[in-house]
Amino acid sequence: MSAETTPSDAFLELRDLRIHFPTDDGLVKSVDGLSFRLERGKTLGIVGESGSGKSVTSLGILGLHNRKNARVSGEIWLDGAELVSSTQEYVRGLRGKRMAMIFQDPLSAMHPYYTVGNQIIEAYRVHHRVSKAVARKHAIEMLGRVGIPNPAQRVDDYPHQFSGGMRQRAMIAMALCCDPELLIADEPTTALDVTVQAQILDLMRDLQRDFNAALIIITHDLGVVAELSDDILVMYGGKCVEYGTAENIFETPEHPYTWGLLGSMPRLDRESTERLLPIKGSPPSLINIPPGCAFHPRCSYADRTGGKGSAEVPELSEVRGGHKVRCHLPANERHAIWESEIKPVLEAQ
Amino acid sequence: MVTYLIRRLIGAVIMLLIVSMATFAIFFLVPQIAGATPEGMASRYVGRTASAEDAKIAADRLGFNDPLVVQYGRFIKGIVAGAEFDYGPGVEQCPPPCLGYSFITRQPVWPDLLDRLPVTLSLAVGAAVLWLIIGLSTGVISALRRGSVFDRAAMTLALAGVSLPIFFTGLISLLVFSYGNPFAVFAQGGHYTPITENPGEWAYNLILPWITLAFLFAAQYARLTRAGMLETMGEDYIRTARAKGLIERTVVVKHGMRGALTPIVTIFGLDFGLLVGGAVLTESTYSLPGLGKYAIDAITNNDLPKVMGVTLLSAFFVVFANLIVDLLYAVVDPRVRLS
Amino acid sequence: MNSPESAGEAAVKAPTREPLLAVTGLAKHFPVTKGLLKRQVGAVKAVDGVSFEVFKGETLGLVGESGCGKTTTGRLITRLVEPTGGSVVFEGHDITHMSQSRIRPLRRDMQMIFQDPYSSLNPRHTVGAIVGAPFRIQGIKTEHGIKKAVQELLALVGLNPEHYNRYPHEFSGGQRQRIGIARTLALKPKLIVADEPVSALDVSIQAQVVNLLEDLQNELDLTYVVIAHDLSVVRHISDRVAVMYLGKIMELADRRDLYETPRHPYTTALLSAVPIPDTRGRGSRTRVRLQGDVPSPLNPPAACRFSTRCWKADEICRTVEPPLVELAPRHQVACHFPENTPAVQPG
The missing domain is CATH 1.10.3720.10 (MetI-like)
Structure with a gap:
């Protein structure tokens, strides 16, 4: 770490985070220069398709990448402490205690051979010197708090005896048992039915308010981020392509990829008469990210950048009031496209 | 759990019975199909030098002329209740569980x-x-x-x-x-x-x-x-x-x-x-x-x-x-x- | 569709026409056995008395949460699974218990698209072999040979016909789903049952496949039964929608009616549970939150299946099963206390 680095005054700040994996086929740049800030009590939604680097980012913040096969550089500041240059033992001490994670599939994310209670007790006792009986009481209390009926009995059940929704609740109880200040939820509701998803989203919103934690929610589902997030970060090819408040992203999106995502999603609340506006092509392979703007091969407006699309990586530049976009198109041209071509079609959808 | 245990125990006993039938068939039925006569089989127990007449008597005594089912029943009965083997000069006791009697070493197995x-x-x-x-x-x-x-x-x-x-x-x-x-x-x-x-x-x-x-x-x-x-x-x-x-x-x-x-x-x-x-x-x-x-x-x-x-x-x-x-x-x- | 009566809005399809597919009281019970003797101790009533019709050229959407029986229904229609009860009539032929040899010629007209574009294509076969297989199996002679026919199909679904000799792993997820669709189209089917056709795909790819399905329907005059859990996709793609819960149809209506004036409490809850990708009106949406999970289909609630999670449920809901009745024109609901309905209680 260079000496001139100034400590961050934000609760969580990522500065130019890069997570690269050397493989036989080449260097996989899963995360390539990601920066953002997040305060306590706020929710950041990270949106992206498969291979955008969103999950790798979350594991990177928790220091869960094996340093043998992942090259991590940049800075991760958590409450004044830099984590990338810290020892693994220091970061381990923070995991579960000050920062915790909820995973996508609670069935595979819990150990099948230990009871739910045991797994929560274990998580609590790593960071607290208490007897098993005390930890068990705490586990039961946590299970009750996340809305599991009869927690005193269910505590001795195995994960396979829980329903999908109950398992995700138990997973949340496990993540929250040490009262973490940063909670990362990686696709927390993707494996769940829609009525259960709604329950879990409500629960996460309530608990975040109670715990006053900073929450990062990682998902491909724009609906989920719209429900929960204060700020939204759109990732593509390992980079942030657009960042802003939820209102920025949904009401005045700036990046053609964001337009594409919005145009790709059929709307539940509107009677559509138009065809969907999909993005052409497929998400890039991270081994072979297109040169210049990673999105240019799929962008309908790449020909309006005067050849810069494939030549230069665009900067992430501020549009106004914290709303940032990584695009070669001049701001006025982007606005013109949005107002005349995109917005009317989206409204009609 | 208890019913599971009982079910598995019954299963194990059935399995053993099947194995015993298969073994029995291999050692007694297959040689017959291949052309071995009861006398031929019995001759192994009375010695190679014994006469055909001796072999025939031995085969009778050992029950090799009985239907196979009877022989198998006798074998199973031996395991449960013991058996006696008449090898000619005398009768050998084979207390349960009798898995057979070796006529070569004159010993129960x-x-x-x-x-x-x-x-x-x-x-x-x-x-x-x-x-x-x-x-x-x-x-x-x-x-x-x-x-x-x-x-x-x-x-x-x-x-x-x-x-x-x-x-x-x-x-x-x-x-x-x-x-x-x-x-x-x-x-x-x-x-x-x-x-x-x-x-x-x-x-x-x-x-x-x-x-x-x-x-x-x-x-x-x-x-x-x-x-x-x-x-x-x-x-x-x-x-x-x-x-x-x-x-x-x-x-x-x-x-x-x-x-x-x-x-x-x-x-x-x-x-x-x-x-x-x-x-x-x-x-x-x-x-x-x-x-x-x-x-x-x-x-x-x-x-x-x-x-x-x-x-x-x-x-x-x-x-x-x-x-x-x-x-x-x-x-x-x-x-x-x-x- | 070229016929004059359907030239206008999709919803005005004449109900008097002969349906392409008519399903009546369809049921599938999977036995649950126990003990050494495999005594039957119960049954998973995956589908339990489902009736609907599908008319030529329309798209019927089947939605519901896991365990509602939508996938089994799809497999019953195409006879991949043998029904326990009820009947399936396709183009006037009762195929409910037809033998596999007699059903084979009908299979040409009735094809299925599966969810997982990774596992439903044989990795050792070229795309040409995969898409051409239906011709060989059905012994169909094509005008300019199978290769030409396959290349035409690949072009039809938006794939490069030159990729005839490539293997599935060389394609992306969305392209693989296109290969699956091309194979389905080979025999010019009349009915296509699509089981979660886009749920394994990335958002941007989902839209491509949805558009493709719509274009093909217009071009080839196809009839679809689309099975999906994503209510937004179903609204976009369907003309009529059936909402299933624990093996039963709760509500069946034209899509606008169903989404804008849902009458079954379950539909209301389902719709209000879907997160909307928009910040306007955030917090102002009315929310109906159901408690708990979907009950096990092994032991479903008596009478109305939804009564254990329904906020309107009364004694009658737990004792008398509400029949699926037409409460408004073309709008069937199975509920004792329907929503959005003038307070005239039946019975």
């Missing part, structure tokens, strides 16, 4: 088997302890340090272990460590001292067979453990364990090994059961008087009752081991318990 069992058991238990310790630890370390020098060396050695037959490794180790050459620190084969008499000598005599047998199995178990461990350490729940802030040792031992070693319980139970039924190659290489050697000798001498007895006992061990494994599995894997 069962006490013979009981004599031989401790040898095989000593061999199997000692080797199992060795191969579990070596195999599992090698496998776990290899998996955690995949691609390291240790991993490559261990896996090369393991490949040798699974490919080299016992009579080869056994003879090589005898040549190197025994037979009066400078490295002859271990006993030559052919000796067995019961553990109750002299535990030191018991171990000294068995150490080479143990190592030979353990080498083969340790190699298999190291490979299995390594594969299981690699798979388990990639599971989501390992990531969860790390995300909780557990120290790496707890992640590996409590979460990783618990998942990886459970399937090995099954394989171990079956291997061990099979081995207790007679470690044929090891016992004959080292001339140890165990069940395997007994079986080989019985086959060489064409002593049918002995062969049948030892086959049934082996089958019993395998079925029994299977049962234990299944029950154990229900204990270690909670997901199995309900179904």
Whole structure:
């Protein structure tokens, strides 16, 4: 770490985070220069398709990448402490205690051979010197708090005896048992039915308010981020392509990829008469990210950048009031496209 | 759980009955189909020099002329209630469980088997302890340090272990460590001292067979453990364990090994059961008087009752081991318990 | 569709026409056995008395949560699973218990698209072999040979016909789903049952496949039964929608009616549970939150299946099963206390 680095005054700040994996086929740049800030009590939604680097980012913040096969550089500041240059033992001490994670599939994310209670007790006792009986009481209390009926009995059940929704609740109880200040939820509701998803989203919103934690929610589902997030970060090819408040992203999106995502999603609340506006092509392979703007091969407006699309990586530049976009198109041209071509079609959808 | 146990016990008994029928058929029905007459079969019991008339009488006495079902019934009855064998000059008692009577050695089979069992058991238990310790630890370390020098060396050695037959490794180790050459620190084969008499000598005599047998199995178990461990350490729940802030040792031992070693319980139970039924190659290489050697000798001498007895006992061990494994599995894997 | 009566709005399809597919009281019970003798101790009533019709050229959407029986229904229609009860009539032929040999010629007209574009294509076969297989199996002679026909199909679904000799792993997820669709189209089917056709795909790819399905329907005059859990996709693609819960149809209506004036409380709850990708009106949406999970289909609630989670449920809901009745024109609901309905209680 260079000496001139100034400590961050934000609760969580990522500065130019890069997570690269050397493989036989080449260097996989899963995360390539990601920066953002997040305060306590706020929710950041990270949106992206498969291979955008969103999950790798979350594991990177928790220091869960094996340093043998992942090259991590940049800075991760958590409450004044830099984590990338810290020892693994220091970061381990923070995991579960000050920062915790909820995973996508609670069935595979819990150990099948230990009871739910045991797994929560274990998580609590790593960071607290208490007897098993005390930890068990705490586990039961946590299970009750996340809305599991009869927690005193269910505590001795195995994960396979829980329903999908109950398992995700138990997973949340496990993540929250040490009262973490940063909670990362990686696709927390993707494996769940829609009525259960709604329950879990409500629960996460309530608990975040109670715990006053900073929450990062990682998902491909724009609906989920719209429900929960204060700020939204759109990732593509390992980079942030657009960042802003939820209102920025949904009401005045700036990046053609964001337009594409919005145009790709059929709307539940509107009677559509138009065809969907999909993005052409497929998400890039991270081994072979297109040169210049990673999105240019799929962008309908790449020909309006005067050849810069494939030549230069665009900067992430501020549009106004914290709303940032990584695009070669001049701001006025982007606005013109949005107002005349995109917005009317989206409204009609 | 109780109904499960009862169901499994009934299943085991049925299995043993089927095995006994199959063995019986192989030893008594197949020769007949192949053209052997009751007299021909009986002649083995009265000696090669006996006259055709003697053989016929012997066949009658031994019941070889009865329908096969009757003969089988008699065999099963012998196991439960004991039997008497009229070999001409006198009548021999064969108390239950009567697994047959050898007319060559003039001995009931069962006490013979009981004599031989401790040898095989000593061999199997000692080797199992060795191969579990070596195999599992090698496998776990290899998996955690995949691609390291240790991993490559261990896996090369393991490949040798699974490919080299016992009579080869056994003879090589005898040549190197025994037979009066400078490295002859271990006993030559052919000796067995019961553990109750002299535990030191018991171990000294068995150490080479143990190592030979353990080498083969340790190699298999190291490979299995390594594969299981690699798979388990990639599971989501390992990531969860790390995300909780557990120290790496707890992640590996409590979460990783618990998942990886459970399937090995099954394989171990079956291997061990099979081995207790007679470690044929090891016992004959080292001339140890165990069940395997007994079986080989019985086959060489064409002593049918002995062969049948030892086959049934082996089958019993395998079925029994299977049962234990299944029950154990229900204990270690909670997901199995309900179904 | 070229016929004059359907030239206008899709919803005005004349109900008097003969349906392409008519399903009546369809049921599938999977036996649950126990003990050494495999005594039957119960049954999973995956589908339990489902009736609907599908008319030529329309798209019927089947939605519901896991365990509602939508996938089993799809497999019953195409006879991949043998029905326990009820009947399936396709183009006037009762195929409910037809033998596989007699059903084979009908299979040409009735094809299925599966969810997982990774596992439903044989990795050892080239795309040409995969898409051409139906011709060989059905022994169909094509005008300019199978290769030409396959290349035309690949072009039709938006794939490069030159990629005839490539293997599935060389394609992305979305392209693989296109290959699956091309194979389905080979025999010019009349009915296509699509089971979660886009749920395994990335958002941007989902839209491509949805558009493709719509274009093909217009071009080839196809009839679809689309099975999906994503209510937004179903609204976009369907003309009529059936909402299933624990093996029963709760509500069946034209899509606008169903989404804008849902009458079954379950539909209301389902719709209000879907997160909307928009910040306007955030917090102002009325929310209906159901408690708990979907009950096990092994032991479903008596009478109305939804009564255990319904906020309107009364004694009658737990004792008398509400029949699926037409409460408004073309709008069937199985509920004793329907929403958005003038307070005239039946019975």
